[in-house]
Amino acid sequence: MFKVGAKVVYPMHGAGIIREIEERLAADRVMKYYVLSFWATNMILWLPVEKVERVGLRPVIGKDMVEKVFAVLKEGEEKIHSNWNKRYKNHVDKIKSNDILAIADVVRDLRRREKVKGLSTGEKKLLESARQILVSELILVLEEDEEKVLAMIEEAITIT
Structure with a gap:
């Protein structure tokens, strides 16, 4: 699990930072989401924590x-x-x-x-x-x- 402040790369969107981890009600259950902001597009994305592997989110390179x-x-x-x-x-x-x-x-x-x-x-x-x-x-x-x-x-x- 990533922490707030982690620098990550989301496929096809590029590098971003996990700004927060929040819980939201979705389909009658509470789910955790990473709130990502992307440098290049100023886009904000809510990614369910359980889908991280499926979408291919990874840490930035060293x-x-x-x-x-x-x-x-x-x-x-x-x-x-x-x-x-x-x-x-x-x-x-x-x-x-x-x-x-x-x-x-x-x-x-x-x-x-x-x-x-x-x-x-x-x-x-x-x-x-x-x-x-x-x-x-x-x-x-x-x-x-x-x-x-x-x-x-x-x-x-x-x-x-």
Whole structure:
């Protein structure tokens, strides 16, 4: 069970903080909820404590993982499928996995593709979503502002 103040990552929404744990009446029974606030969207979400595992809520990475994230951003480009639909589905699946390294893969591959060939509207939205999730977690871990974290990510992604 997470505590108030815990920094967590919710799949497809990014990093947030548990602001409180409250009890609410739902379906004739009292349930505990985490009240999450998200850095990137200013969204508040009530998540039933009993659904944490099912939705994939996880703690933010430790500082030891930051180096691995930036190593992924610097790696050579993954072999991406030439078929747009398959490539898009692959990227969406990686983002939904809530695995920070898989999300870093998506940001790296789409950003490089954007620099070289450009992106479709759907891929641009996907890049923005993946980047927002990545940035939101790195901001909480590194305790840096958005501008600094974005610059660090951009510096790490190089065209090979």
